[in-house]
Amino acid sequence: MAFLVLAINPGSTSTKVALFRDETAILAEEISHPREIIAQFESVMAQFEFRYTLIKETIAKIGVTELAAVVGRGGLLRPMAGGTYSVNEAMERDLEIGISGQHASNLGGLLARKIADDYGIAAYIVDPVVVDELEPVARISGNAHIERQSIFHALNHKAVARNVANKLNKLYEESNFIVAHLGGGISVGSHQLGRVIDVNNALDGDGPMSPERSGSLPMASFLDWAFSGEITKASLHNEIVGRGGLVSYKGTNDLRDIERQIQDGDKEALELFRAMAYQVAKEIGSHAAVLKGQIDAIVLTGGLARSSTFIKEISQYIHWIAPVMTEPGEDEMAALNKGAQRILQGVEKAKIYQGEE
DSSP states (O other), X not given: OOOEEEEEEEOSSEEEEEEXXXXXXXXXXXXXXXXXXXXXXXXXXXXXXXXXXHHHHHHHTTTOOOOSEEEEEOOSOSOBOSSEEXXXXXXXXXXXXXXXXXXXXXXXXXXXXXXXXXXXXXXXXXXXXXXXXXOHHHHEEEETTEEOOOOSOHHHHHHHHHHHHHHTTOOGGGOEEEEEEESSSXXXXXXXXXXXXXXOOTTTSSSXXXXXXXXXXXXXXXXXXXXXXXXXXXXXXXXXBTSSHHHHHHSOXXXXXXXXXXXXXXXXXXXXHHHHHHHXXXXXXXXXXXXXTOOSEEEEEXXXXXXXXXXXHXXXXXXXXXXXXXEEBOOHHHHHHHHHHHHHTTSSOOEEOOOOO
16 A cells, blocks of 8 residues: 655755655655745744644645654654654644753644644654664763753654665664764764664764864864863854864865865875874774674764765774675765654554653
């Protein structure tokens, strides 16, 4: 039976909408929202009706009269296990108040629920960034005041891990992978039998440097900088998230710019390129220890995985650990659809978001 699923992915200045019949996309549109229009809204939640109307207009153009389900990008909810979740009242409440922070993705589940109600069908979210399946030992930071958090590119991590498992004629839940999402932020996770038991905080925490993030820093020097009186907390945060990594050194977050500079003979660009690959490889090596060497494959994904030179630079350090497989880019809309399709096809059961205990 062919199921028709609408996927919705709200970003800061756009809303992506895609319509799938099984795994085939029959509509894929990115609705742009000029910054001057977004600036008129006092909050993310205030944008709800504006985006809802635009989505309805978009799907009306192709005469959609029936849907099997609507799936939205998961937002900043409470920590939760991976999977596909029904959008319930507890989830709606936490998305509206921004229980773990306000972000445009918080609108994903809310918009999905509203449109699903229009059709009298179910609404879902899939693997939000707050997926938390860490082992207890992985939460310990080294200081009793701070606990390590699981915030990463869960949607793409889980999707590519399932793709690779399928290529290996295995189930994701029966496989062990190290997955490295290589984008503006970089997250490297240990996937053990369907759970991400350890992963660096890719939002603003530890791990390798990336095009936009500083990653782990020498703490004593960082504290000297933080208490120097020369920088505010907000500016410091921007320096490690957004203006860190390649941006800090070369003023660009585009690896292609760095590669062009290397071709032009820029030695600093070459060292930075090598350093970022080196740090990613070190992080992957640490996860080989987490999985005790029992690894089916190392999966390199995200936008930077499109660079064969960068993949080659990383692979020289790690090829001996396990087979290295690439899944370039990230197809979030397809990943959302697949999560909903697994429920509709009876492969999985939808999980229930608990909210406040």
